[in-house]
Amino acid sequence: xxxxxxxxxxxxxxxxxxxxxxxxxxxxxxxxxxxxxxxxxxxxxxxxxxxxxxxxxxxxxxxxxxxxxxxxxxxxxxxxxxxxxxxxxxxxxxxxxxxxxxxxxxxxxxxxxxxxxxxxxxxxxxxxxxxxxxxxxxxxxxxxxxxxxxxxxxxxxxxxxxxxxxxxxxxxxxxxxxxxxxxxxxxxxxxxxxxxxxxxxxxxxxxxxxxxxxxxxxxxxxxxxxxxxxxxxxxxxxxxxxxxxxxxxxxxxxxxxxxxxxxxxxxxxxxxxxxxxxxxxxxxxxxxxxxxxxxxxxxxxxxxxxxxxxxxxxxxxxxxxxxxxxxxxxxxxxxxxxxxxxxxxxxxxxxxxxxxxxxxxxxxxxxxxxxxxxxxxxxxxxxxxxxxxxxxxxxxxxxxxxxxxxxxxxxxxxxxxxxxxxxxxxxxxxxxxxxxxxxxxxxxxxxxxxxxxxxxxxxxxxxxxxxxxxxxxxxxxxxxxxxxxxxxxxxxxxxxxxxxxxxxxxxxxxxxxxxxxxxxxxxxxxxxxxxxxxxxxxxxxxxxxxxxxxxxxxxxxxxxxxxxxxxxxxxxxxxxxxxxxxxxxxxxx
Amino acid sequence: xxxxxxxxxxxxxxxxxxxxxxxxxxxxxxxxxxxxxxxxxxxxxxxxxxxxxxxxxxxxxxxxxxxxxxxxxxxxxxxxxxxxxx
Numbered sequence: 001x002x003x004x005x006x007x008x009x010x011x012x013x014x015x016x017x018x019x020x021x022x023x024x025x026x027x028x029x030x031x032x033x034x035x036x037x038x039x040x041x042x043x044x045x046x047x048x049x050x051x052x053x054x055x056x057x058x059x060x061x062x063x064x065x066x067x068x069x070x071x072x073x074x075x076x077x078x079x080x081x082x083x084x085x086x087x088x089x090x091x092x093x094x095x096x097x098x099x100x101x102x103x104x105x106x107x108x109x110x111x112x113x114x115x116x117x118x119x120x121x122x123x124x125x126x127x128x129x130x131x132x133x134x135x136x137x138x139x140x141x142x143x144x145x146x147x148x149x150x151x152x153x154x155x156x157x158x159x160x161x162x163x164x165x166x167x168x169x170x171x172x173x174x175x176x177x178x179x180x181x182x183x184x185x186x187x188x189x190x191x192x193x194x195x196x197x198x199x200x201x202x203x204x205x206x207x208x209x210x211x212x213x214x215x216x217x218x219x220x221x222x223x224x225x226x227x228x229x230x231x232x233x234x235x236x237x238x239x240x241x242x243x244x245x246x247x248x249x250x251x252x253x254x255x256x257x258x259x260x261x262x263x264x265x266x267x268x269x270x271x272x273x274x275x276x277x278x279x280x281x282x283x284x285x286x287x288x289x290x291x292x293x294x295x296x297x298x299x300x301x302x303x304x305x306x307x308x309x310x311x312x313x314x315x316x317x318x319x320x321x322x323x324x325x326x327x328x329x330x331x332x333x334x335x336x337x338x339x340x341x342x343x344x345x346x347x348x349x350x351x352x353x354x355x356x357x358x359x360x361x362x363x364x365x366x367x368x369x370x371x372x373x374x375x376x377x378x379x380x381x382x383x384x385x386x387x388x389x390x391x392x393x394x395x396x397x398x399x400x401x402x403x404x405x406x407x408x409x410x411x412x413x414x415x416x417x418x419x420x421x422x423x424x425x426x427x428x429x430x431x432x433x434x435x436x437x438x439x440x441x442x443x444x445x446x447x448x449x450x451x452x453x454x455x456x457x458x459x460x461x462x463x464x465x466x467x468x469x470x471x472x473x474x475x476x477x478x479x480x481x482x483x484x485x486x487x488x489x490x491x492x493x494x495x496x497x498x499x500x501x502x503x504x505x506x507x508x509x510x511x512x513x514x515x516x517x518x519x520x521x522x523x524x525x526x527x528x529x530x531x532x533x534x535x536x537x538x539x540x541x542x543x544x545x546x547x548x549x550x551x552x553x554x555x556x557x558x559x560x561x562x563x564x565x566x567x568x569x570x571x572x573x574x575x576x577x578x579x580x581x582x583x584x585x586x587x588x589x
Numbered sequence: 590x591x592x593x594x595x596x597x598x599x600x601x602x603x604x605x606x607x608x609x610x611x612x613x614x615x616x617x618x619x620x621x622x623x624x625x626x627x628x629x630x631x632x633x634x635x636x637x638x639x640x641x642x643x644x645x646x647x648x649x650x651x652x653x654x655x656x657x658x659x660x661x662x663x664x665x666x667x668x669x670x671x672x673x674x675x
Binding site for chain 2: 002008011012013016017018025027048050051
């Protein structure tokens with residue numbers, strides 16, 4: 001705890017002044033882990049840097065079912081609330097929130113939403129074909145906002161942990177603006193060797209830079225992405241390593257951001273800073289609603305910042321339950337995202353998606369169940385925190401035995417620097433479907449290796465790393481399930497992958513004949529984890545150390561109430577206590 | 590505002606005197622009614638808002654300033670409201 005003491009001075013027109021002291025108290029930062037600096041980040045996700053989601057009490061208007069919600073949103077002054085009465089509204093044309101207001105429904109005595117927004121010509125359970133592909137809500141300047149072509153070359157490397165860069169010119173940049181920082185990892189990439197296949201060296205290679213592995217093989221592979229088309233799916237061309245920043249100030253050619261840079265971007269890879277055409281929408285919120293039928297995602301943040309979804313029951317969508325694109329410090333909390341319309345690979349059934357450099361999101365205290373992928377990171381997510389969520393039953397509708405990826409920040413190449421803390425999930429993994437993800441921290445989670453809704457588990461694991469998942473950190477987790485049989489502690493590193501593993505390291509599900517990725521294994525920092533196979537705490541390659549309560553919180557969050565925190569305690573006698581999100585789910589009627 | 594009333598008297602050698610009444614007006618300093626910091630205690634990186642409520646006994650205009658060594662205090666659109674992010 002540190003106090004900054006200053007002086008307030010009030011002066012009248014005659015020059016007489018009155019003074020009074022003022023004190024600002026700063027809590028001690030989380031003590032952090034004893035790990036290398038390049039794996040750390042000053043986690044300040046969502047609206048935490050602003051003291052949390054603002055509590056808005058001024059109701060501009062209450063709209064009843066059948067009323068014109070969009071007209072109310074358009075007329076609502078910034079900082080006020082458009083309230084929706086209980087009942088069902090049909091929203092077949094998406095609502096656009098492009099200023100800092102709150103769209104808030106009504107809740108029952110238990111806090112559950114009683115306002116339903118339904119799209120009646122959109123997603124239908126069991127179908128991937130909507131009549132009309134539109135989301136229900138977009139927070140952003142318009143449906144498809146764009147990024148400028150006026151990029152600024154960096155004149156020196158943007159160094160991880162610092163807040164300042166220098167650019168060739170600052171034309172078009174301004175304080176308060178959100179911008180994209182990225183580098184070109186594709187142009188200089190080369191084909192690198194792959195591990196043994198079937199126990200012998202292989203001539204097959206994969207395309208990679210020093211940090212980014214693209215899904216492109218030599219010779220080409222059936223699972224390869226289409227190049228160059230895939231290079232612009234979720235990032236600027238060739239630039240999947242990226243992050244959205246907010247400009248704090250500009251002085252000459254020096255730009256200072258409001259938060260540190262997560263990873264170093266180099267001049268050698270033509271690092272650039274790029275503004276967006278439209279300004280990001282800030283401080284817009286969606287609260288206390290049940291949403292169903294959205295068919296190009298359900299809720300979309302498109303170039304938004306410091307905006308949120310809170311206490312939303314989000315079900316039967318196509319695309320993403322919540323999509324966060326080109327955005328900064330978005331918060332998704334206290335929500336129930338479940339039962340997507342189409343639970344199959346291909347992008348139709350993701351509960352949460354971050355893409356296109358979206359950075360420093362907070363995904364906290366949610367229940368996420370029954371979707372294809374629980375979450376995906378698509379060239380995005382730097383500084384994002386996924387914490388204290390209850391995550392279960394990711395599945396593929398045509399092969400329910402396949403245990404999908406649980407909590408993760410992967411799927412489309414380039415994502416980096418996410419923190420997963422305090423979640424309960426059937427696994428953590430980092431998939432390589434469209435390339436790799438790096439620098440993920442997995443701390444104090446309960447990773448069971450088991451989905452509660454599916455008796456058969458193929459590819460069961462508590463913690464997986466697919467090929468290219470480099471520089472991961474896994475500390476302080478409780479893994480597996482007490483009493484489970486037929487489990488093995490760790491994969492052997494060869495091409496022997498069948499079985500249930502606490503640690504499944506370096507595998508490629510498109511090449512089971514391939515041995516473990518040696519770099520995924522060697523750059524994994526793992527220790528202080530308790531598992532129900534060895535029934536011990538194992539410090540594999542991490543210095544024995546005490547574990548901080550949290551890597552982003554300084555004290556117990558309010559939503560834990562009287563429950564003990566931290567609830568995952570691998571070093572303690574009681575390993576697991578109550579996760580509020582799971583308790584909330586279990587209390588549902 | 591405070592007004593002091595007085596009387597000045599001049600007397601000559603003959604004992605004749607003249608008097609004059611006068612007043613002295615004292616400009617009272619502004620009064621600070623409250624200084625609210627929201628949030629007062631929080632994590633590093635959390636923006637705080639400092640709101641000053643004050644009045645001038647004479648009813649005149651006031652100017653406001655905040656100085657906290659070690660921190661950069663930012664003005665806002667409102668003259669009596671400042672922000673700071675430690």
